[in-house]
């Protein structure tokens with residue numbers, strides 16, 4: 327599904343150049359559920375942002391099925407992202423001024439769907455994630471677990487094939503983490519591919535494969 331080849335990425339910080347990715351290679355199979363672990367600052371978020379098309383490598387290639395994302399311009403990447411990627415972050419990134427329904431509907435704002443079609447889609451998503459009763463609530467009144475369910479619903483509303491999650495359970499208690507992991511497992515069983523950046527071995531244990539990021543590269547961890 328995905329082939330990353332010889333990816334490099336550096337950042338400048340004043341006079342200093344930080345080489346974050348150093349000729350990184352990675353293959354991700356369709357239907358995989360993959361954890362990426364590694365120390366703070368090792369480049370996990372950088373890698374995830376490149377996979378999402380939010381950031382670009384300095385060199386190397388990123389192939390998604392038959393298309394080269396690494397050759398796309400900004401507009402093409404934005405379209406690629408809308409069509410293929412669901413992105414979930416640790417702190418949910420919900421819009422406080424909008425309620426649960428409106429947050430989940432956000433990615434559809436440029437779609438050609440009618441109001442009724444959007445309503446149906448969002449209501450289906452609310453049901454799937456068992457949060458129908460939260461529909462009209464302000465997001466800043468929700469618990470962490472509820473916020474993450476809303477964020478997952480929003481990430482899934484366009485039915486992306488690839489779900490990228492950056493520390494998705496990092497702010498949650500053990501019980502809520504377990505519920506979110508069950509949701510991820512169910513999504514994977516429905517055919518979604520998941521890549522999860524995590525510091526948490528419990529999360530990695532739920533995945534089929536784990537990679538460790540170090541020295542700008544990823545290596546598989548034997549299970």
Ligand SMILES: Nc1ncnc2c1ncn2[C@@H]1O[C@H](COP(=O)(O)OP(=O)(O)OP(=O)(O)O)[C@@H](O)[C@H]1O
Nearest residue numbers: 337338339344346365366367368369370371372373
């Ligand atoms: N936009 C940026 N400008 C400058 N330096 C950056 C930028 N983004 C990341 N970095 C640096 O690149 C390195 C890798 O950062 P990254 O966030 O990818 O690591 P990480 O493994 O996800 O860390 P953490 O586990 O703490 O989230 C760090 O040294 C970071 O300071």
